[in-house]
Amino acid sequence: MSPPQQIFAAVVGVGGVGKAFLAQLDFVRQRLAKQNPAIDLRLVLVRRSTKQIASKEFSHLDTNTVLKSLESSNEALPSFEDTVQHLSSAPGRVILVDNTSDLKLASTYPSILARGVSVVTPNKKGFSDNYKLWNDIFTAAANGSGPSTNGYVFHESTVGAGLPVLSSLRELIDTGDEVTRIEGVFSGTMSFLFNSFMPVGGGGGAFGAEVAKAKELGYTEPDPRDDLNGLDVARKLTILARIAGLPVESPTSFPVESLIPKELESCQSGDEFLQRLPEFDGQMDSLKAAAAKEGKVVRFVGSIDMATKSVKVGLQKFDVSHPIAALKGSDNIINFYTKRYGSNPLIIQGAGAGGDVTAMGVTADLLKVVRLVQKN
Numbered sequence: 001m002s003p004p005q006q007i008f009a010a011v012v013g014v015g016g017v018g019k020a021f022l023a024q025l026d027f028v029r030q031r032l033a034k035q036n037p038a039i040d041l042r043l044v045l046v047r048r049s050t051k052q053i054a055s056k057e058f059s060h061l062d063t064n065t066v067l068k069s070l071e072s073s074n075e076a077l078p079s080f081e082d083t084v085q086h087l088s089s090a091p092g093r094v095i096l097v098d099n100t101s102d103l104k105l106a107s108t109y110p111s112i113l114a115r116g117v118s119v120v121t122p123n124k125k126g127f128s129d130n131y132k133l134w135n136d137i138f139t140a141a142a143n144g145s146g147p148s149t150n151g152y153v154f155h156e157s158t159v160g161a162g163l164p165v166l167s168s169l170r171e172l173i174d175t176g177d178e179v180t181r182i183e184g185v186f187s188g189t190m191s192f193l194f195n196s197f198m199p200v201g202g203g204g205g206a207f208g209a210e211v212a213k214a215k216e217l218g219y220t221e222p223d224p225r226d227d228l229n230g231l232d233v234a235r236k237l238t239i240l241a242r243i244a245g246l247p248v249e250s251p252t253s254f255p256v257e258s259l260i261p262k263e264l265e266s267c268q269s270g271d272e273f274l275q276r277l278p279e280f281d282g283q284m285d286s287l288k289a290a291a292a293k294e295g296k297v298v299r300f301v302g303s304i305d306m307a308t309k310s311v312k313v314g315l316q317k318f319d320v321s322h323p324i325a326a327l328k329g330s331d332n333i334i335n336f337y338t339k340r341y342g343s344n345p346l347i348i349q350g351a352g353a354g355g356d357v358t359a360m361g362v363t364a365d366l367l368k369v370v371r372l373v374q375k376n
């Protein structure tokens with residue numbers, strides 16, 4: 001019997017999503033050991049902003065104790081470039097799991113992929129920044145137009161967290177359907193905020209306090225202003241539009257409504273912003289009262305219209321009987337209108353934020369790469 005094929009995973013970013021990913025990786029390894037012993041999936045490196053640990057000679061690091069070891073490690077932090085160099089010298093295929101929200105790191109995906117290292121990530125930055133970076137990533141990727149010796153790239157959790165949004169859109173397109181419109185609620189944070197601050201039937205908490213709660217629950221971006229300014233939703237729509245065939249240049253090349261009060265635009269940090277936000281609760285209360293007068297509620301939505309090539313992000317009023325008004329918790333709802341589905345859209349709905357559900361999309365992407373690189 002030949003020895004098992006070694007596949008190496010390296011994890012960068014161990015916050016809410018990264019920690020949940022490590023737990024799921026442990027499950028996946030145990031399951032592979034039982035069901036597919038021809039694969040030896042190893043965790044060989046873990047990195048955060050200030051620290052890194054790498055295993056000796058690409059042996060496996062214990063997923064249960066690795067974070068403790070990382071915290072107590074005094075090793076000097078190598079540059080990210082040196083780390084990628086080290087990974088590309090592994091005696092087998094390597095999968096880099098980017099659980100950060102770092103654009104600088106994401107900008108290196110094309111060169112990482114060209115060195116044969118695959119990338120799986122919930123980080124939206126690389127796929128929603130300038131269109132050239134998007135093209136460079138998919139030109140390099142083995143599942144784009146790159147050679148099969150290059151790495152594969154998957155990023156399901158960049159839209160709708162673990163919900164199968166990108167895979168469904170790609171399958172619609174790959175099977176010859178034509179997408180005409182995509183619309184819905186694309187932010188777990190915004191969904192949670194409006195569902196709890198302005199629930200159907202009245203009542204609800206104070207807006208500023210609900211934002212703090214969304215952060216505590218792990219729904220917001222590392223800096224919650226990135227959610228409140230609409231940019232997080234704009235990034236997701238940029239990714240969807242590009243997959244659907246619109247070469248959107250960037251998430252700032254279409255109208256995006258921000259919920260950041262003018263007076264807080266100069267805040268120096270996310271923490272200062274969160275602390276001062278309750279001073280502006282009155283503005284959101286007025287919005288709620290105005291909608292209630294019409295028997296409606298307000299929700300934060302986005303849409304892509306393929307015929308007019310228009311993308312929009314912002315607040316909209318809904319009748320209380322509308323499915324968007326009835327969402328719960330951090331739920332996203334994504335409606336795909338296509339030629340094949342006619343006037344009844346294909347709808348994907350469920351939790352759109354949180355460590356576990358986001359990590360699920362990342363772990364499932366890792367398994368896609370494992371299957372692709374597995375030698376028969």
Ligand SMILES: NC(=O)C1=CN([C@@H]2O[C@H](COP(=O)(O)OP(=O)(O)OC[C@H]3O[C@@H](n4cnc5c(N)ncnc54)[C@H](OP(=O)(O)O)[C@@H]3O)[C@@H](O)[C@H]2O)C=CC1
Nearest residue numbers: 013014015016017048049099100101122123222353354358
């Ligand atoms: N939370 C959610 O519900 C969802 C999140 N995502 C995306 O997942 C990603 C992670 O989110 P989340 O876990 O909530 O964020 P956190 O802020 O909890 O964690 C971010 C992690 O990344 C590390 N990090 C940041 N920059 C670097 C860097 N340059 N090099 C190495 N490590 C770095 C941080 O390390 P340190 O602490 O040392 O700074 C931290 O460990 C983001 O891109 C987010 O947009 C996507 C869908 C849903």
Ligand SMILES: N[C@@H](CC=O)C(=O)O
Nearest residue numbers: 187188189219220221
């Ligand atoms: N901050 C984002 C996290 C997932 O993408 C959100 O709230 O949707």
Ligand code: NA
Nearest residue numbers: 156159161163
């Ligand atoms: Na998804």
